[in-house]
Amino acid sequence: MIGGTSIGKTICSICYEDLKPLVEDLQAISICGHVFHELCLQQWFEYCSSAKKCSCPVCKQSCSASNVNRLYFQSVGDSNDLILSQNVEDEDPRELRGQVQRLEVKVKGLSSLLERQGKELKDVNDQVNSIAFLDTSNIGVISGIEEIRVGISLFYFIFLLILFGCD
Numbered sequence: 001m002i003g004g005t006s007i008g009k010t011i012c013s014i015c016y017e018d019l020k021p022l023v024e025d026l027q028a029i030s031i032c033g034h035v036f037h038e039l040c041l042q043q044w045f046e047y048c049s050s051a052k053k054c055s056c057p058v059c060k061q062s063c064s065a066s067n068v069n070r071l072y073f074q075s076v077g078d079s080n081d082l083i084l085s086q087n088v089e090d091e092d093p094r095e096l097r098g099q100v101q102r103l104e105v106k107v108k109g110l111s112s113l114l115e116r117q118g119k120e121l122k123d124v125n126d127q128v129n130s131i132a133f134l135d136t137s138n139i140g141v142i143s144g145i146e147e148i149r150v151g152i153s154l155f156y157f158i159f160l161l162i163l164f165g166c167d
């Protein structure tokens with residue numbers, strides 16, 4: 001804690017924020033034991049299930065939203081003291097500035113990629129619209145295109161993960 005050392009920090013591999021067992025709701029995937037924020041994991045499974053293939057964000061073992069366990073920690077002492085000291089740690093201005101700088105570099109590098117992907121998405125949508133217009137009875141083609149759309153959404157999710165995660 002002194003000097004903002006990051007040795008032994010536990011983080012959520014979805015949002016890359018610290019895991020704070022006593023003040024946050026945490027869940028573990030029961031198959032592999034990896035731990036995440038409850039909200040992060042729920043959102044992950046929402047995205048996963050739209051692609052019909054769920055896996056652990058860390059080790060890629062396949063799992064489903066039912067393979068999670070809520071974690072409960074026992075503590076001694078006043079938990080208010082803990083919240084206070086963690087907040088002080090979070091507000092280390094030097095560390096925050098460093099994080100902001102790293103993120104700015106990342107945003108610059110990735111925004112042009114996002115632009116390109118946005119154009120491709122528009123092309124796919126144009127194709128979907130024209131095909132649907134030509135032959136609305138061809139359900140096979142349309143569902144195939146839906147899968148492409150889902151794939152692209154998943155790509156965006158992963159993109160956002162990269163964007164908001166820091167190394």
Ligand SMILES: [Zn+2]
Nearest residue numbers: 012015037040
């Ligand atoms: Zn998280």
Ligand SMILES: [Zn+2]
Nearest residue numbers: 032034056059
């Ligand atoms: Zn895992």
